[in-house]
Amino acid sequence: MSCSTYYAGKTWIHRLDPRPRILLCSVLVFFAMLSWSPGLLTLLFGLSLAAAGFARLPVRALGKRLLRLNLFMLVLCVVFPLTIPGELFLSWGPLSFSKAGLFKAVLITLKANAIVLFFSAWIGTIDLFSLGHALHHLHVPGKLTHIFLFTVRYLDVLHHEYQGLVRAMKVRGFRPRASLHTYRSYGHLVGMLLVRSLERSERVLAAMKCRGFTGTFHPYHHFHFHRRDYLFCGAGVLCTVLLGVLHAAWQVTS
């Protein structure tokens, strides 16, 4: 497990300031969730594919993610036509599949895929430490960003400790089975992990107090706008206005 796993790269998207990226992503996802217009959702899906292309997202990793998502969407494409009444497109024995149900399932599939691609391209390309600092600069409460950054900092450490404990169990002949012994062993493993985490947190707090910690989180990573960020903000505002106009023009009731 790598705590900084994200879609790394050196494209123009990666070089942008993370703050306007987070805001633009929020706007695009907002319209994807708000709209039930097939035209607008298709446009947003196209934009999300373009963003994924510009960010040069790894095809294999993204493909696995989209495959898992679309397997669930396939379930919806079966359930919705069975449960939403309307004109039938297929009848099989006692089962009747409606066009309206299939149409709604397809729209939700477009929404979900667009949202995943937007988040992967705009947020997935920010490394976690920069994301934490960007959220702090976007006025997310200091305690929350503090928890976020500390959690990210200690993920690898705790995963390493977990692996050590599991290795110790295995060399003593532990084999996981569906049994009380296995659940007790894993329960004690997690208990041990928690005890070590709590003791580590006490040491961390003591170390911070020795260095003058008074409760305020001081971010050390600051961002500065370059010309490309101003251009990006301008393009983002234009995109927001355009999407608003298209949403109003193509609005349908769900």
Add this chain to the structure above:
Amino acid sequence: MEGPVAIERGSLMHLTEGVAPLGVAVGGGILALAGVAIGLSRLKDDQVPRAALVAATVFVVTSVVRLPLGISSMHPVLCGLCGLLLGWSAVPVYLVCLLLQALLLQVGGLSTLGVNTVAMGTAAVGVHLFFSRALKRAGDGRIFFLGAAGGFVGVLIALACWGGALVLCGGSFLVLVKAALVPYLVLGIVEALFTGFVVSFLAKLRPDVIA
């Protein structure tokens, strides 16, 4: 659960990306913000490293620990345990865990972060309100059973929130909620046993950790 039952890992516990319409997502977001605000107000500055280390432990355990279950296996949920350790502070901790799960493991979703935080946070706080006081006063004989009950009740509350949120997303999802009832029951029993063992272990080594 993994294997033939779950299609997407986490689909039984968390709402997937894109499933929630805007109203449900925004409503969930507002409730989550309220819960996070209460949680942060009760979290002293000195307790932030503790909350973060518990968040990291919960993330690691729910991602890599797999409890065998016949031909399948399941990841522990830990919402009950989180509530017993952190109380109301479990809500911001779950927000961070779910954000990281969505970013690193692609489980759950960012658009459904608010709703998922409300579900897990409600389960954690519910277990804290029902069981924390009794657990602090319990003798050795009752600790395991109280911990197990906390784990089971946590899964029940999470089921109620997840099912309720899905039905709000659309009446057609009721079929999925009904199909998930039996897996959730089995998940609840295993979670109960697991939480009981964890709480018994903590009571022997660090009885002060219950919030």
